[in-house]
Amino acid sequence: MSDLRPKFWEKVPLKEMTTPEWEALCDGCGKCCLNKLEDEDSGEVALTRVACRLLDDATCRCVHYENRHQFVPDCIVLRPDNLDTHAYWMPQTCAYRLLWQGKPLYDWHPLISGTQQSVHDANISVQFDTVSEFDTPFEEWEDHIIEEPT
Ligand code: SF4
Numbered sequence: 001m002s003d004l005r006p007k008f009w010e011k012v013p014l015k016e017m018t019t020p021e022w023e024a025l026c027d028g029c030g031k032c033c034l035n036k037l038e039d040e041d042s043g044e045v046a047l048t049r050v051a052c053r054l055l056d057d058a059t060c061r062c063v064h065y066e067n068r069h070q071f072v073p074d075c076i077v078l079r080p081d082n083l084d085t086h087a088y089w090m091p092q093t094c095a096y097r098l099l100w101q102g103k104p105l106y107d108w109h110p111l112i113s114g115t116q117q118s119v120h121d122a123n124i125s126v127q128f129d130t131v132s133e134f135d136t137p138f139e140e141w142e143d144h145i146i147e148e149p150t
């Protein structure tokens with residue numbers, strides 16, 4: 001992490017972060033890789049435990065992150081200039097959303113704790129708690145709606 005400025009998340013505006021700093025904000029919770037159901041009328045977003053086909057729920061990471069668009073063309077590339085559009089559906093504990101809201105990161109964030117394991121220990125991640133979208137027909141997604149682990 002030597003190319004990250006000390007405590008950059010407390011001082012550097014999102015739009016002025018370097019690419020490594022921006023990437024380091026992701027805590028690896030995996031929650032944004034769960035499918036959501038959005039009510040067309042109310043705009044309400046419900047989270048399900050039905051995971052994207054590329055999510056490894058042991059590591060909570062995308063198994064083909066660099067070339068994921070070959071498999072999942074609509075996977076969103078989050079950037080400082082599109083955060084305004086996406087923040088509403090992002091997990092409440094997501095570092096991008098927290099900073100966008102002007103809030104601090106939690107102590108379990110790997111940038112603060114120094115270890116990825118703290119995200120799992122705090123029960124924030126989706127580790128071992130998903131079902132695959134391959135095995136779960138869309139009609140059944142409603143049966144898998146969950147509260148976001150926070
Ligand atoms: S919800 Fe945010 S912090 Fe968690 S994996 Fe997704 S982008 Fe990273």
Ligand code: SF4
Nearest residue numbers: 033052054055062075
């Ligand atoms: S393609 Fe990868 S990064 Fe995108 S939602 Fe699926 S698992 Fe997550």
